[in-house]
Amino acid sequence: MALSRSGSNLLKPISPFFSCAPSILSRSISSSNDSITVETSIPFTAHNCEPPSRSVTTSAAELRSFFRDMALMRRMEIAADSLYKAKLIRGFCHLYDGQEAVAVGMEAAITRKDCIITAYRDHCTFLSRGGNLVEVFAELMGRRAGMSNGKGGSMHFYRKEGGFYGGHGIVGAQVPLGCGLAFAQKYSKDENVTFAMYGDGAANQGQLFEALNIAALWDLPAILVCENNHYGMGTAEWRAAKSPAYYKRGDYVPGLKVDGMDAFAVKQACKFAKEHALKNGPIILEMDTYRYHGHSMSDPGSTYRTRDEISGVRQERDPIERIRKLLLSHEISTETELKDIEKEVRKEVDNAISKAKESDMPDPSELFTNVYVKGFGVEAYGADRKELRATLP
């Protein structure tokens, strides 16, 4: 049966660092600025390029911030789950818990001038690009304090000033859009790159290959990041793709397979990819990751995979646990300190939710705003045009 085939593979990138000699970890007394070298869980697998080294330099401060950021994201997604079940969030809600390392690792390797564009599983990416919790919850609940004034919803988070271009509901559409952002960066001579993220489900989209072809032809600084959580909605990757080696699907475009549950592997890969893209054009990164929730809140997530598989990954590969172990083994933080951070984060999320709940729904006049940037005083109509009309400014 399907599940047993994939189950064992998902548990594969077991962090071997405990089995290795502890000497590979530098045992400095924790001091924020001292650099620490960490090995990624597994070596990178490369296609048409030389993989980067497994050793990643970091610091105590970075480790702590990774832990806190991922804990915040995890808590935010779980809180969104409860809000959805309480019917405060409507429509679609696609949760990212389990995949936090990708968002956090990527952000550590790049600047806000680099652009990120992703699909609908965008809450945590928005946060990592400088968004705040109140904006997130308000938008999810359709209130005016949301970053899209309540008019976008879960799938349409944007933060242009932070280099985050959404938030897209149509599977695969964000990849050509991301290549367009890269084109514009090159056109403007910005020396920055764009990360266009997509899932294993979108990896088979034609428009992705069309955009990749143009990106390669025109040497665009585009990095295509496949967040392979192994299920495209309810369809396992081996049922959807003849070749699920997504990092190789670019053919002439180089690719790298990365353990997406290891924030340092993600960071190293993104750093490598940015350098590559600025010099040599597009590259594909396949992040081997996992989502604990179903595809969306309407999907229990257990009809196409076993609970054992989910709990197995949670035990063996959880990204937050990995960082916790690193913090503890490097004696940067104590158990109690980490628990306190988690409590703090929980409180922060709860406060944000109550603040978001205080926000009103958008004013009825907002129905007709932002249709155009320049409306020329044209009339727009409601359901009954004799009853509801507005002039677009």
Add this chain to the structure above:
Amino acid sequence: MKLRVENIFDKYIINLGACGIRCGFIPFGERRSESDSIRQREIDAGTSSTSSSYYYSTSFRVSFIHFSPLMLASFQHSKMLRAIRHKNILPAFSAFRAFSSSAKEMTVREALNSALDEEMSADPKVFLMGEEVGEYQGAYKITKGLLDKYGPERVLDTPITEAGFTGIGVGAAYYGLRPVVEFMTFNFSMQAIDHIINSAAKSNYMSAGQISVPIVFRGPNGAAAGVGAQHSQCYAAWYASCPGLKVLSPYSSEDARGLLKAAIRDPDPVVFLENELLYGESFPVSAEVLDSSFCLPIGKAKIEREGKDVTITAFSKMVGYALKAAEILAKEGISAEVINLRSIRPLDRSTINASVRKTNRLVTVEEGFPQHGVGAEICTSVIEESFGYLDAPVERIAGADVPMPYAANLERMAVPQVEDIVRAAKRACYRSVPLAATA
């Protein structure tokens, strides 16, 4: 005093600021109408603006009357004038002195090309993208010369992958560039329609104004000649139904220049529907049209021909047919008012309704499929706002409700012809010819 003249060959402009009167080479022989006197008043007052929807040229002779004699006198003696004559900069100058009309003509192709050229020159963020736009000089030669002038970084030949390159264009617009994406015909835009609608049209709304999309999608739309079903569809109704898009469709060269420039400058996504069969047609253009700042307003229709018995609305190629129909109707004593929509979205409902309130009868003309078409929207708009003014049911002329056939005789039947418009106008005036016997 300085004379403001624009010679399209030399692109040399001298400013004539005498008494606030603007004068240029206004072509001779355009149809005169009430609008002429309005235009003339505007010229006199110095308030004539490029956004006047009553563009009608007056004969050169008439406008000259409004020059003060003083001006005429100084004219001949001005130093600058002597200098100009001496340097022989403006060959057209002698024409001016002789009061002859040098009606400048321009094909729609030249109009579009010059509009693209000027907008690319004015704003370095504007760039072109599409199949064969660069080295091939444009599938219909609209982008001729632009690759040589602006280089391969701004005029980009794409592979035949509409979904991919349209998405890339929209992404570039997200970042702040101003792409002009060409579809070889709008039939191929269906491959990219998700990006036009979901990625471009809706973004400003979904992001509450954070992500605006200043992009233009342009290309030929509608039937050409003998190209068959897959290459002949008109997309005006499809795109015009979508909030967040603006949809423009020029007829003449003036329309083409003014509307394309307006589209490129507009901060919203614009679908610009041209017509392949119009590309080679010549239209007279005034100096005002030739000026690089010329722009037509979006959302304003133009009354091409004034009339009082029946209103005929049309856009693109059908405007030409409607004008021919109006000529025929005039001979039979029916005075038709022809409205060139120019803008399908926003639709100029006020001009259309004002016209119907004057004439009390309406014929809508379009090339596309009839069901849920542009004519249906116009008809409903008139019924909603001017029902009491209608003296006859609204008549609708549209393409046949079939995929476009190839055989010439069938194709002719599938596209509106002038006689269809004439017949419908007569019906609206209760003067129809008896139907052919169908026994």
